[in-house]
Every structure is written in structure tokens, then in C-alpha cells.
Amino acid sequence: MSDELTIGFLGAGRMATALARGFLAAGLVTPDRLFASDVLEAARDRFAGETGATTFTSGLDVARQGRVLFVAVKPQYVGPVLDEIRESAGEDHLLVSIAAGVTLETLAEHAGPERRIVRVMPNTPALVNAGAAGFALGAQATPEDGDLVQQLLSAVGVAYQVPESLLDAVTGLSGSGPAYxxxxxxxxxxxxxxxxxxxxxxxxxxxxxxxxxxRMVLETGEHPAALKDAVASPGGTTIAGLHALERHGVRGALIDAVVDATDRARELGGS
Structure with missing residues (x-):
């Protein structure tokens, strides 16, 4: 893949750098086919130092070089960045947005309705190659685009394709989950x-x-409840601790955290 794939990042922050490093480590791209832009010199220097990529001040330069373009700026800057590159991003470009809360509809408004767009909700453990992401395909994106994004995101963790309507739930669970x-x-x-x-x-x-x-949950494939029961001996220390958790409503609190974060993501997306 490294012989044909070129990747550009519009925004060179921590998440962009983490993704780029993962792509490089997996052999999906080489440094000479990796590009990034950022208005902050410090961000450009850090990205280049950690990846060996070429960096620019303007997103236009990245659009001219990369064919897969990751939109990795803060949500409020997505519109202006896409407006800037709209005329330079052609049919052969795939736009992949990791901007939280920015819908496929909004992305298409700025990039053009004919553009191939994928919206991704990553999370911060991607910084240590242990990310958990969800992604949704835009109207013009192809199944091959989905396969490519799946492969790219899998370089820094796991990824699941879901309908866009479920990305808010991904945000509430894995997006916000590391903080919990x-x-x-x-x-x-x-x-x-x-x-x-x-x-x-x-x-x-x-x-x-x-x-x-x-790791036990992921590698054994067993239900968490079964693994929990295997640890909790009758009358032992673990069941005493589990009783305390139930008494204080920890299970309900965690469920509420995911639901409340999902609801807040929907509110932000609507605004």
C-alpha cells in the first residue's frame, strides 16, 4: 500500500500525530508520502519530528499532495479549512474527518456534495496504539473507502463501521470512556x-x-459477568467489594455516564 497511498492531515495536533505514527509503524505509508498542515509552527515541527513528514502552513499544499485527507482541526475550524481546499480536493480525494460533532451533512456543505467523505470518532488511547473508533460513510463514499479507513484505523487500535446515527453513542462510550x-x-x-x-x-x-x-475480556471472549463470577469466591473478599459497588450504584452511574455523554453529543451535533 505504501507504494500508492498518500495521506495528508489538515491539522497536526496530538491525534493527527498519533494516527500518522500508527500508519507508519504498520507500513501503510512512508514518510515521503505523508503530509500535514497547521497554522502553529510548534505543531508542524512536532509532527515532522515524530513522523519525518513534510509540513506546510496551508491546507491547500496538503490537498495537492495527499489523496486521503484527514480533517484533524477543532470543530469550529472545519468549515473554513474545507472551504479553503474545496476547489483543490477532487474526485480522487477521500476526506476523513475526526472532528467531534461535525456531521456528514455539514462536511458535505463545505467540501462539496460530490465529495467522498468518512466521519470518524476516535479516542485518545490511539496515542498509545490502543484506540477504539467508530466511523460512518458519507453518501458518496464507496465500500472500498470504508475498507481503507478500517485498515488505517486498525493500525492504532480497533474500529467499527456504524450508521452515522450511532456515532453519538460511540462518542458517549469510547470517545468519552477513557475519562471514566x-x-x-x-x-x-x-x-x-x-x-x-x-x-x-x-x-x-x-x-x-x-x-x-x-485484556481478559478481549482475549477470552467471555462475558464480563462470567469473568467476574470466576473471581468472586463464596464469602470472600471480592464479593464483599462487589457488594460495596452495588450498594453505591457504580453500575448505574457508569450506564448513566455513557447515556448522558451520548445525549450531550447529540445536542452539540444539533447546534
Whole structure:
């Protein structure tokens, strides 16, 4: 693929850099076929330093070089950036937006209704090649475009194609989810400290425990409830802890967090 694919990033921030590094590591593209633009010199320098790519100030230069263009600017700048490159982005370009809350309809309004567009909801663990993303195809995007985006996103984690109507739920679960897990890790570590463990040991144990539990779910394919039951011996320590979680409504709180974040994503998308 590296012999034919050229990728450009409109915006060279942390997520763009993480995606580019993942593409390079997977051999999907080479540095000489990777381009990015950003108005901030520091962002351009960091992107170039970590990827070896060529960077520009203007998105027009990226559109002239890359055939897959990742729209990686903040949502409020998506319209102006797409307006700028509208005449330069032709039929052979695929636009992939990772801007949160910007709908396919809005993207098409600025890029042109004939453009092939894919909307992606990534998450920050893509920075460590452990991302979880959802994506939806625009009206003009082809199944081959979907396959390409799937392959690209899989270089930094996992990705699932869903109808655009479900991207808000992806936002509420995996988009916002890392923050929920960070709070869980912090709370587990605080519990360890309260029970006498040094802070650094408690935090490391908590983070590793979450990592290990997640890997067991992914690698065994078993339902989380079955894995939970296997740990909870009759009358033991784990069932006592689980009782405390149920008593304080942790399960309901996490469900509410996903639902509330999904609802907020819908509100932002509508605005």
C-alpha cells in the first residue's frame, strides 16, 4: 500500500500525530508520502519530528499532495479549512474527518456534495496504539473507502463501521470512556492508599489491574459477568467489594455516564 497511498492531515495536533505514527509503524505509508498542515509552527515541527513528514502552513499544499485527507482541526475550524481546499480536493480525494460533532451533512456543505467523505470518532488511547473508533460513510463514499479507513484505523487500535446515527453513542462510550476509566483508576489507587499502600505502588497496581481485566475480556471472549463470577469466591473478599459497588450504584452511574455523554453529543451535533 505504501507504494500508492498518500495521506495528508489538515491539522497536526496530538491525534493527527498519533494516527500518522500508527500508519507508519504498520507500513501503510512512508514518510515521503505523508503530509500535514497547521497554522502553529510548534505543531508542524512536532509532527515532522515524530513522523519525518513534510509540513506546510496551508491546507491547500496538503490537498495537492495527499489523496486521503484527514480533517484533524477543532470543530469550529472545519468549515473554513474545507472551504479553503474545496476547489483543490477532487474526485480522487477521500476526506476523513475526526472532528467531534461535525456531521456528514455539514462536511458535505463545505467540501462539496460530490465529495467522498468518512466521519470518524476516535479516542485518545490511539496515542498509545490502543484506540477504539467508530466511523460512518458519507453518501458518496464507496465500500472500498470504508475498507481503507478500517485498515488505517486498525493500525492504532480497533474500529467499527456504524450508521452515522450511532456515532453519538460511540462518542458517549469510547470517545468519552477513557475519562471514566481514568477516574476509576484514580479511585482504585486512592483505595489502595487508604489501605496503606504507597501512592506509586497503588496507582501502578490499579492501572495494571484495569489493563489485565480488559485484556481478559478481549482475549477470552467471555462475558464480563462470567469473568467476574470466576473471581468472586463464596464469602470472600471480592464479593464483599462487589457488594460495596452495588450498594453505591457504580453500575448505574457508569450506564448513566455513557447515556448522558451520548445525549450531550447529540445536542452539540444539533447546534
Amino acid at each position: 476509566v481514568f477516574q476509576i483508576i484514580e479511585a482504585l489507587a486512592d483505595g489502595g492508599v487508604r489501605s496503606g499502600l504507597p501512592r506509586d505502588v497503588a496507582q501502578s497496581l490499579a492501572a495494571q489491574t484495569v489493563l489485565g481485566a480488559a
